[in-house]
Amino acid sequence: MAKRRANVFTPGLKVSPETVVSKERRLPIPGEVLVKDGDRVQSKDVVARTELPGKVQMVNVANVLSLLPGEVPGAMLKPEGEQVTKGEVIAEKRSFFGLFRGIAKSPMDGTIEAVSRITGQVTVRGKPSPVEVEAYLDGDVVEVFPNEGVTVRTKATFIQGIFGLSGERHGRLRLLAKSPDQSLKADDIPDDVEGEIIVGGSYADHECFNRVAERGASGLVVGGMDYQDIKAILGYEVGVAVTGNEPLSTTLVLTEGFGHIGMAHTTFDLLSKSAGRVASINGATQIRAGVIRPEVIIPLEETEAVEAADAAEEVVGIDAGSLVRVIRVPNFGRLGRVVELPPEPAVLPTESKARVLTIEFVDDGERFTLPRANVEKIEER
Amino acid sequence: MGTKDYANIRSVLATDCGSTTTKAILIEKVGGEYRLVTRGEAPTTVEAPFEDVTKGVLNSIREIEELRGRKFLTDDGERIITPQDGEDGADIYISTSSAGGGLQMMVAGVVQAMTAESAARAALGAGSIVMDSLASNDNRLPHEKIETIRHLRPDMILLAGGVDGGTIKHVVELAELLASANPRPRLGISYKLPVIYAGNDKAREPVAEQLGEKTDLTTVDNLRPQLENENLGPARDKIHDLFMEHVMQQAPGYDKLMAWTDAPIMPTPGAVGKLIEHAAKLNDINVVGVDIGGATTDVFSVFDGVFNRTVSANLGMSYSMSNVLASAGMENIVRWVPMDLDEQELRNRIGNKMIRPTTIPAELEELKIEQALAREALRLAFEQHKDFAVSLKGVQQQRTIADAFSQEIAGETLVDMMSLDLIIGSGGVLSHAPRRAQSMRMMIDSFLPEGVTRLAVDSIFMMPHLGVLSEVNENAAVEVFDRDCLIYLGTCIAPVGRNRPGKEVLRITLEMPDGSKIDKTLMFGQIELFELPEGEKAKARIEPRRGWDMGEGPGSPIETEIHGGVVGLIVDARGRRPMHLPEDQQERVAKLTEWSQVVQEYPDLDISRKAAAG
Numbered sequence: 001m002a003k004r005r006a007n008v009f010t011p012g013l014k015v016s017p018e019t020v021v022s023k024e025r026r027l028p029i030p031g032e033v034l035v036k037d038g039d040r041v042q043s044k045d046v047v048a049r050t051e052l053p054g055k056v057q058m059v060n061v062a063n064v065l066s067l068l069p070g071e072v073p074g075a076m077l078k079p080e081g082e083q084v085t086k087g088e089v090i091a092e093k094r095s096f097f098g099l100f101r102g103i104a105k106s107p108m109d110g111t112i113e114a115v116s117r118i119t120g121q122v123t124v125r126g127k128p129s130p131v132e133v134e135a136y137l138d139g140d141v142v143e144v145f146p147n148e149g150v151t152v153r154t155k156a157t158f159i160q161g162i163f164g165l166s167g168e169r170h171g172r173l174r175l176l177a178k179s180p181d182q183s184l185k186a187d188d189i190p191d192d193v194e195g196e197i198i199v200g201g202s203y204a205d206h207e208c209f210n211r212v213a214e215r216g217a218s219g220l221v222v223g224g225m226d227y228q229d230i231k232a233i234l235g236y237e238v239g240v241a242v243t244g245n246e247p248l249s250t251t252l253v254l255t256e257g258f259g260h261i262g263m264a265h266t267t268f269d270l271l272s273k274s275a276g277r278v279a280s281i282n283g284a285t286q287i288r289a290g291v292i293r294p295e296v297i298i299p300l301e302e303t304e305a306v307e308a309a310d311a312a313e314e315v316v317g318i319d320a321g322s323l324v325r326v327i328r329v330p331n332f333g334r335l336g337r338v339v340e341l342p343p344e345p346a347v348l349p350t351e352s353k354a355r356v357l358t359i360e361f362v363d364d365g366e367r368f369t370l371p372r373a374n375v376e377k378i379e380e381r
Numbered sequence: 382m383g384t385k386d387y388a389n390i391r392s393v394l395a396t397d398c399g400s401t402t403t404k405a406i407l408i409e410k411v412g413g414e415y416r417l418v419t420r421g422e423a424p425t426t427v428e429a430p431f432e433d434v435t436k437g438v439l440n441s442i443r444e445i446e447e448l449r450g451r452k453f454l455t456d457d458g459e460r461i462i463t464p465q466d467g468e469d470g471a472d473i474y475i476s477t478s479s480a481g482g483g484l485q486m487m488v489a490g491v492v493q494a495m496t497a498e499s500a501a502r503a504a505l506g507a508g509s510i511v512m513d514s515l516a517s518n519d520n521r522l523p524h525e526k527i528e529t530i531r532h533l534r535p536d537m538i539l540l541a542g543g544v545d546g547g548t549i550k551h552v553v554e555l556a557e558l559l560a561s562a563n564p565r566p567r568l569g570i571s572y573k574l575p576v577i578y579a580g581n582d583k584a585r586e587p588v589a590e591q592l593g594e595k596t597d598l599t600t601v602d603n604l605r606p607q608l609e610n611e612n613l614g615p616a617r618d619k620i621h622d623l624f625m626e627h628v629m630q631q632a633p634g635y636d637k638l639m640a641w642t643d644a645p646i647m648p649t650p651g652a653v654g655k656l657i658e659h660a661a662k663l664n665d666i667n668v669v670g671v672d673i674g675g676a677t678t679d680v681f682s683v684f685d686g687v688f689n690r691t692v693s694a695n696l697g698m699s700y701s702m703s704n705v706l707a708s709a710g711m712e713n714i715v716r717w718v719p720m721d722l723d724e725q726e727l728r729n730r731i732g733n734k735m736i737r738p739t740t741i742p743a744e745l746e747e748l749k750i751e752q753a754l755a756r757e758a759l760r761l762a763f764e765q766h767k768d769f770a771v772s773l774k775g776v777q778q779q780r781t782i783a784d785a786f787s788q789e790i791a792g793e794t795l796v797d798m799m800s801l802d803l804i805i806g807s808g809g810v811l812s813h814a815p816r817r818a819q820s821m822r823m824m825i826d827s828f829l830p831e832g833v834t835r836l837a838v839d840s841i842f843m844m845p846h847l848g849v850l851s852e853v854n855e856n857a858a859v860e861v862f863d864r865d866c867l868i869y870l871g872t873c874i875a876p877v878g879r880n881r882p883g884k885e886v887l888r889i890t891l892e893m894p895d896g897s898k899i900d901k902t903l904m905f906g907q908i909e910l911f912e913l914p915e916g917e918k919a920k921a922r923i924e925p926r927r928g929w930d931m932g933e934g935p936g937s938p939i940e941t942e943i944h945g946g947v948v949g950l951i952v953d954a955r956g957r958r959p960m961h962l963p964e965d966q967q968e969r970v971a972k973l974t975e976w977s978q979v980v981q982e983y984p985d986l987d988i989s990r991k992a993a994a995g
Contacts, residue, residue: 028565029565053563055524055527055528056523056524056527056561056562057523057524058523058524058557058558058561069550113561114557114560114561116553116554116557118549118550118553118587119550119551119553119554119557121554121557123557123561125561162736162737163732163736226725226728226729227703227728227729227731227732228725228728230732237703237706237707238703239695239701239703239704239706239707239708240676240695240700240701240703240704240735241700241703241735241736257729257732257733257736257737258728258729258730258732258733258736259726259729259733285736287700287735287736287738327733327737327740328733328734328737328740328741328742328743328747329730329743329744329747330743330744332733343447348742348743348744349743349744349745350742350743350744350745350747350748350815351815351816351984352741352742352748352813352815354741370743371740371741371743373424373739373740373741374740374741374743376737
């Protein structure tokens with residue numbers, strides 16, 4: 001049998017100057033799609049809308065009026081489907097030739113949805129609440145899912161982060177770090193950042209984030225932050241990396257991880273070049289169950305877009321010559337080029353056996369051998 | 382799929398698609414016996430850019446190809462060759478899965494401590510995570526329950542309630558709640574949410590009236606037909622079916638994977654549970670099994686034939702590592718680390734493992750930290766298990782005068798550490814620890830066995846594979862389980878009691894297999910290791926000192942046979958209820974180092990041990 005080398009598949013983060021970004025914009029429940037295939041949309045345009053059924057309250061009329069459940073439908077003053085207001089009498093019971101009257105009231109404004117003759121419960125449903133889905137990206141509608149939503153596509157610079165907080169926002173990118181290794185401090189944040197997405201370097205702490213938020217910026221993109229600072233921002237510990245719904249006024253995207261970690265040069269260069277442009281940003285992170293990574297998307301003008309960007313992207317593993325980043329101590333965060341991938345497992349200092357690779361660090365040319373699992377590929381297109 | 386002769390298979394390829402790695406094993410019939418031949422693994426590829434679980438499966442099998450020197454994949458590398466064709470391929474291919482978050486369920490019952498608890502037991506037994514357990518008496522208002530149902534978006538709901546022929550009002554009320562919430566499944570908005578009704582048979586019709594149109598309703602036999610009995614089988618089986626039909630269909634690449642397998646894909650914990658139940662039944666013993674994964678930790682127990690499983694959804698060694706820290710607290714993690722640590726740095730390292738879950742410790746210090754976290758994850762998961770594995774509540778007990786003395790009450794934990802015979806550990810951190818002594822120490826420190834307890838690990842994490850194999854060919858599964866799966870680490874002897882340091886705890890006399898005798902007295906706070914190879918036995922007389930109990934009452938000696946293992950016999954005189962760890966940091970580090978040296982846990986301590994011995 002021909003010997004085939006098992007590819008190394010360590011998922012890396014995508015950082016691309018020009019790529020095609022498609023986003024499905026779907027409603028949580030069926031509703032109305034407001035745009036057509038081929039429409040040009042802006043990030044803030046509403047593309048689909050629906051109404052979320054209102055909250056439900058139950059009234060146990062049988063208990064309230066001391067009736068058998070089967071008698072409840074006969075005692076109803078308001079039939080199924082009728083609108084009621086809070087405090088309105090919905091059922092009554094008269095006894096002793098009408099001398100005594102027991103009543104049941106609606107707990108809220110809404111509609112009588114159901115009357116059960118088995119349990120004696122009456123279901124009142126409140127007013128529906130509207131749900132709208134925005135385009136999120138400046139781009140074209142390329143697919144419509146009837147009653148559900150659309151796909152918006154655009155050519156863009158695309159940067160995936162590793163961890164983030166809070167959801168979708170837009171803003172003009174503003175670079176506040178001079179180099180990818182610079183820490184950003186609260187005092188570095190100017191007054192006039194409202195609506196902007198601030199780009200830092202290697203690190204920011206919670207005070208810096210809070211300053212960015214106080215001054216009304218839409219987002220902060222930075223290499224690292226101490227894990228403890230995430231707790232300081234949220235007031236609780238993030239035990240499992242499922243984020244995106246934090247009620248913050250500013251979105252956070254960490255591009256590298258926890259601690260002081262220089263932002264990858266490619267990432268920093270792309271963000272620098274894009275300074276002043278409008279970007280879409282999302283901090284939502286989910287590392288289990290259908291991975292979601294935080295992202296910065298900077299749509300490109302049509303004229304700038306390249307033909308090749310539309311071509312299907314080939315997914316390749318790590319090979320000799322690949323540019324990789326070390327993603328665990330020691331040497332966490334450093335970049336290197338793969339020089340060797342021995343097929344046989346090697347014994348680590350822990351005495352574990354694992355497949356390893358040898359890299360040559362980009363900055364000082366020194367060689368270092370480490371588990372293959374501890375690197376991620378840096379895309380170079 | 383139906384035409385294969387499963388009784389006479391020559392070779393089996395099996396994979397387990399975990400949330401982090403996909404593990405493949407190859408079993409072949411060698412000289413009339415089924416044996417594990419080799420294994421391979423690769424990162425699970427549910428994540429972008431691959432978003433297709435079969436890529437990881439093929440990669441793991443490619444590693445088997447290399448190691449076995451045989452071809453298992455088609456020339457284009459895109460399919461598994463089944464059945465075996467000459468030297469190529471395997472007769473059958475089977476798989477388990479916990480990728481994509483596994484199976485997430487919500488259960489409901491009338492009384493929290495009775496039918497809702499039975500429903501949770503059925504869901505857990507089937508390998509599910511229970512997101513929430515609703516009950517008529519759970520102290521939440523109806524609208525709060527409805528909000529919860531709407532918010533959680535489970536993969537499916539199991540509705541129980543009422544004994545057969547009993548009152549239907551409460552269970553129909555629950556059905557009304559579900560109908561009002563009109564719950565949506567986690568994946569895919571155009572699907573109806575699968576709901577299994579396993580309650581009072583008299584309520585089937587009114588429940589169907591409520592839920593028949595809004596959900597994909599299936600009815601099975603009542604899981605608590607009488608208060609005294611549970612009948613969890615039909616509900617469990619239906620959960621497995623629906624898991625295949627609905628949940629798996631939604632995960633990336635599973636439609637392809639399902640077409641490849643010769644038996645339905647089982648949720649990983651369901652398959653592991655099958656194997657543990659089997660081990661307990663086969664040897665008529667009490668067993669605790671644990672499978673510590675990247676996201677979750679499963680604990681299984683069989684005490685006096687009663688099987689229980691719990692899953693601690695957010696205790697694990699990668700995705701959930703930060704949650705182990707949050708749940709246990711920094712001081713509980715640090716108490717197991719035999720060195721000084723910068724807390725800020727430690728938090729960052731743990732956070733980075735959470736967001737880059739596939740990385741592995743490359744240095745010894747990192748390994749020690751991971752093993753400290755594992756101790757706490759295991760401890761917390763086992764505590765949750767003890768709280769859940771209880772006798773049926775709500776049962777009228779016939780009492781005799783003898784019961785009045787034993788004070789047994791319904792709802793007490795079934796987990797009795799003194800009567801526990803065997804602990805089986807599984808999952809990366811236990812199965813792949815570089816030294817087996819590390820696994821044994823981790824399990825002793827977190828489970829705190831009492832009396833005489835054997836310990837074993839799943840050699841290479843193949844219990845899930847064997848669990849699903851037993852569905853196809855039980856004989857093959859049993860043979861491989863006995864010969865290749867379990868590695869006996871040895872036995873732990875731990876008397877129950879407390880004392881002051883320096884006081885005697887017990888005297889042990891061992892008659893070794895070669896006829897030699899060992900006589901040793903242990904002081905409080907000491908651990909001692911006696912080498913006793915796997916497969917060998919020693920006769921032991923253990924005399925606990927006053928106030929110390931080996932199961933026969935304080936101070937009473939016991940005589941027993943001790944089984945060996947790859948580590949040997951560990952006598953643990955650190956006390957129980959609770960175990961004693963010095964509070965002073967320096968003293969504690971010294972003790973941790975001493976215990977590690979005694980059992981030869983880490984390579985950096987080997988030299989000093991040799992020096993000390995010399």
